Amino acid sequence: MAEPLKKGKKACTECRQQKTKCDVYLNPKEPCTRCRKVNANCVISDPFKREHKRKRLSELEHETKDLRRKLRASDSADLNPSPIPPLTAATNLTPRTESNSNLIHGESHIPPSLYPTQLLAPGGMGNTLLTPGPVPALEAGATRGRSLHGVEVSGDEIDDLFQLFFRHYAPFLPILNPDTRPDTYYAQSPFIFWCLIGVSCRAYIRNPTLLMALARHVIEMAFLSALSTSPPWHTIQGLLLLLTWPFPKGDHPDVTFQLGGMLLHIAMGNGLHIPMSSHEFSRVKIPVPSEGDLVRRSELWAHTVIVYQRLCMIKGQLPRGLVSPSQDPRQYQPPFDTIAPWLVLRLRCQELIVRCSESVSENGVRSMSIEQERALDALLHTCEGHVDDLDLQAITEDDRFDTGLCRMAIQSFHFYKVQTLVSSSFYPHVVATACDLIDHVQSLADQRPGCVAMCPIQISFGLLLASTSLLRILKSTASHGLDTSRARSSLFTAINIAKQMSVDRSDLAAKTTRVLTSLWNSSRAFHKADGGECTAMRIRSRLVLSPVLDAVWWWKDEFDRPSRAVRSSMEPADRSALMHARYGGAVHTGSGLGAGMNVNPDIAGGMMVPPSSTSELNQNSVFQLDEQFLADFEWALGGDPLFSLDPLPADWTCTSNTP
Known part of the structure; x- marks a missing residue:
């Protein structure tokens, strides 16, 4: 059985x-x-073992959702990563040390997989949970070649330029994602793509023709980007790049100042200036930003303000402050307490320059009595005390460069003085600051040979401001007793660095080299016609830039051959008629505004000066106010009436006080 x-x-x-x-x-x-x-x-x-059907179904659903989420994240990282990672949002979580400081700002501590997918919504401020607009699927493989108005750039060149940018340029302005492919950048925003190409080709040896060939076309794209329907952060990013590494002046006018205003207003129009309420600036209803979004918006706004205020300083204009005293500080302070420390320090340095410039303007710059000059001394002493406080927060070499440039900008206002210029004994402090600033730039050149041409505009301007200040002091009789050997060495170092920085004969570095070299070898620079020393500046309306422009006009008066040829061809009677037509023969005002003041046409715009200083200023050699040269030097900004004057004749001076 x-x-x-x-x-x-x-x-x-x-x-x-x-x-x-x-x-x-x-x-x-x-x-x-x-x-x-x-x-x-x-x-x-x-x-x-019998399984629970509903429990198993629930587990399968969760597993499916998890796999889908990972798949979306993988697709986003490979094909469509955002060009705005929070590259600086977490730098304050890791203390910085001297070992990683070389005038290049912190790399991100956030892995690429955690980059947000969006910063701004297409119509304004958005939430990082939203996804950007559709991007065409791009096949993996070789980068496609691109062309802009007939200028061809091959795929290999694009790859080289992107690698060059993220290796040498991006650390100065960490706002772009280095893991994004060039084709993806182009698909998201051709403007950002060409801005990145235009910046990185400054020192591209394999094709040195690209820089000037692309310059005008990229600038035209910058202005047209304001009309684009693309998300506004693309425009903000592109403008930040162009204003940090501006193109040399070629066959296009200098429009960086205009682009700076456009950058600020686009950022404000999308609520970046009020990160906590930025969602209220959107044309569509979007979620309230998270804490991480606030930090990223705050950092992008900080970059915008720094670039805008720096540009105004370089152009000799008074910029708009970050926060008005009448505004509620609670809207601004919380996010700025969490952004990267080096970014906060740079922001505070720029704000200090703005406040100092405003106070100096209120004190008066056109003509100052001895009381006003003493008040200026007290004001600058107070501002330098604030720089000392910022110095205590400077950890790395790049931090110290920022505070050094801030101190140099504030000390440049001492040159406005006439009656107390020498007695105030500020020359030793200016020499020390200028030499330290040049040493910082030299250290960058030593650490990264061949990469000086990739430096952003704040470094080249700091070099120019420091070197012209040293030149003016070394040409003065008051330089006796100073450490002139170090000052001379630093001046020559600055000239050599400027030669390395130059990427085109029309750029700022090339003109700096030409002006400094000529003025150093000149026996007439900063001297009157009778050989006496000229201590008063004749350029007095351009704030921090005035000492630089004043030196440039000394160079122009002696070495600018085209202008000299034009004025020498004029008959003496024509010159006199021109001056009479320009100034009406009136160099003294008897009543009303400016009564008792002498109008000296030797000084920019026929400025009014106190009678006590007229005798000295009237003996100065005369500048030729050539509008084209100022445009060539990239600082003719049209807002000051002195730039509309015709060149003054070489032998014309006005010493008469007769109405």
């Missing part, structure tokens, strides 16, 4: 799972009736 089946093997696993009757025991070699009917796999298994 056959042994009966064990109780545990009377049914197959499928029937046991469904708790249905199973007849597999009748013929163990054949599937049971139910399994044959539903076409299931009929198996008898000892270790079988």
Whole structure:
């Protein structure tokens, strides 16, 4: 008699799972009736354990969602990463040390997989959970070549330029994602793509023709980007790049000042200036930004303000402050407490320059009495005390460069003084600051040979401001007793660095080299016609830039051959008629505004000066106010009436006080 089946093997696993009757025991070699009917796999298994159907379904659903989320994240990282990672948002979580400081700002501590997918919504401020607009699928492989108005750039060149940018340029302005492919950048925003190409080709040896070939076309794209329907952060990013590394002046006018205003207003129009309420500036209803969004918006706004205020300083204009005293500070302070420390320090340095410039303007710059000059001394002393406080927060070499440039900008206002210029004994402090600033730039050149041409505009301007200040002091008789050997060495170092910085003969560095070299070898620079020393500046309306422009005009008066040829061709009678038509023969005002003041046409715009200083200023050699040269030097900004004057004749001076 056959042994009966064990109780545990009377049914197959499928029937046991469904708790249905199973007849597999009748013929163990054949599937049971139910399994044959539903076409299931009929198996008898000892270790079988019945599963909870609903629990298993829930687990499968969660597993499916998790796989989909990972797939979306993978696609985003590979094909469509955002060009705005929070590259500086987490730098304050890791303390910085001297070992990683070389005038290049911190790399991100956030892995690429955690980059946000969006910063701004297409119509304004958005939430990082939203996804950007559709981007065409790009096949992996070689980068496609691109062309802009007939200027061809091959795929290999694009790859080289992107690598060059993220290796040498991006650390100065960390706002772009280095893991984004060039084709993806182009698909998201052709403007950002060409801005990045235009910046990185400054020192591209394989094709040195690209820089000037692309310059005008990229600038035209910058102005047209304000009309673009693309997300506004693309425009903000592109403008930040162009204003940090502006193109040399070629066949296009200098429009960096205009682009700076456009940058600020686009950022404000999208609520970046109020990060906590930026969602209120969107044309569509979007979620309130998260804490991480606030930090990223705050950092992008900080970059915008720094670039805008720096540009105004370089152009000799008074910029708009970051926060008005009448505005609620609670809207601004919380986010700025969490952004990167080096970014906060740079922001505070620029704000200090703005406040100092405003106070100096209120004190008066056109003509100052001795009381005003003493008040200026007290004001600058107070501002330098604030720089000392900022110095205590400077950890790295790049931090110290920022505070050094801030101190140099503030000390440049000492040159506005006439009556207390020498007695105030500020020359030793200016020499020390200027030499330190040049040493910082030299250290960068030593650490990264061949990369000086990639420095952003604040470094080249700091070099120019420091070197012209040293030149003016070394040409002065008051330089006796100073450490002139170090000052001379630093001046010559600045000239050599400027040569390395130059990427085109029309750029700022090339003109700096030409002006400094000529003035150093000149026996007439900063001297009157009779050989006496000229201590008063004749450019007095351009704030921090005035000492630089004043030196440039000394160079122009002696070495600018085209202007000298034009004025020498004029007859003496024509020159006199020109001056009479320009100034009406009136160099003294008897009543009303400016009564008792002498108008000296030797000084920019016929400025009014106190009678006590007129005798000295009237003996100065005369500048030729050539509008084209100022445009060539990239600082003719049209807002000051002195730039509309015609060149003054070489032999014309006005010493008469007769109405």
